[in-house]
Amino acid sequence: MNIDRYMIKDTDGKILHKLDPNDTGGLKSKTDADSKMIALKDRLAELQDIFFAQKKHALLIVLQGMDSSGKDGTVKHVFSGINPQGFTVTSFKKPTLDESAHDFLWRVHKQTPAKGYISAFNRSHYEEVLVPRVHEGQDKAETKRRFRHIRHFEEMLSEENTIIIKLFLHISKEKQLEKIQERLQDPTKHWKFDVSDLEERKYWDDYQEAYEDIFKETATGYAPWYWIPANHRWFRNYLALNIVVKTLEQLDLAYPKLNSPTPDISELISPRH
């Protein structure tokens, strides 16, 4: 599949209305994707094994999106087959007092993956140019400054061998309402319902505008943004998994070789031992 179509490039700050949350990349139904998902997950496990052994790169996957866009579900369905020893998920909530007393990248930098490891950020430093902007009157100069710091930070990570991909889960406003209603009706989903989600919906346009700026300011070659049509869960998972696999495939992955000449095993198993 061609993932390039979903990479956000050269935006003028007005693209979201052109991106269809119902897009399914030409696939007709969940069944079409399901059969390919199994092979893709095997491939991911295979690549991760080499990635972990080689310890040359780290991989950071940033997940952002409106409430109910499916960040938790994406983590669950895309990475359920991965070796958990080499994988971590960090969910960034409202900053604690200690976190707020540091620069906004402090808590994020602490959680970046080591070489050989894959990390998913469920929300991230991008929250710091969303919530304070929509709700706390963060001024334009400050948002601008933070964009610059984010670019510098991601550039540094990238030059120090961390591969970064950023996924924006794109749902429609109608779909969001549908999902919130689902949470109210399905007893197994009640725990996910938060009355503040309805409150936040009033700021839908402000958040979308803030995202437009995020794409404009931080879609870089070293840390690209992909938009993931997310009205259909199955396509959301399928595309996200494809992007992760393709990203790993583009690296020069190889199991490390022995440093020294191969020891003569017959020596080790000789009667003398």
Next chain:
Amino acid sequence: MNIDRYMIKDTDGKILHKLDPNDTGGLKSKTDADSKMIALKDRLAELQDIFFAQKKHALLIVLQGMDSSGKDGTVKHVFSGINPQGFTVTSFKKPTLDESAHDFLWRVHKQTPAKGYISAFNRSHYEEVLVPRVHEGQDKAETKRRFRHIRHFEEMLSEENTIIIKLFLHISKEKQLEKIQERLQDPTKHWKFDVSDLEERKYWDDYQEAYEDIFKETATGYAPWYWIPANHRWFRNYLALNIVVKTLEQLDLAYPKLNSPTPDISELISPRH
């Protein structure tokens, strides 16, 4: 005292030979400094109290210098009167395996001070453009890139309210030998002697050259370098303390005011309570 004289500005990459490690800023002897040290330490304690209460800025003091230049001693003598609740020292040693598996700023960023706090770094991220360069063949492009990352990192910290001062303890090669001999002769200092210090002395010129580049590339308005003549311990401590105090005095320090109107205390102590 005029600390500006010791700030490193607009260097062309060849300044160390012009800076006298025996300089004492016009003071004639330790006695001259001693009487002033007491008042200065009181002043530091006073300023730190407001700094801690206000929680508006953080203060990061980076200490660098050749082996035996007196980094430990400076921490001990300059900060011995400070309230330890608002003060931390981090000594950066050889990176651990986990630290090496992350970008070179990762372990440093974790230790940066929160607002209200003062941190001293005994060695720092600057080691990463010293040791690998002198011993591990770090190439020019990589050193250059790291300088850029360091500037960006310090600029970000600074714009997010961390005041940064960087102190280079400047001793002469002869003085270093004297101090190493002292460690060998004084039983209370034997523990400080490390045979690798003698080995490292062979690379004196390489280290000095690396420091010249550090000053050239990272002496910025937002994170200035000061050179501290360090052949005389007493002047080293006196100057370092002066720089810390002057830096704090330049901030708009003030105890925070009550947010709400002062409660009527007579209410609280009335018979009804």
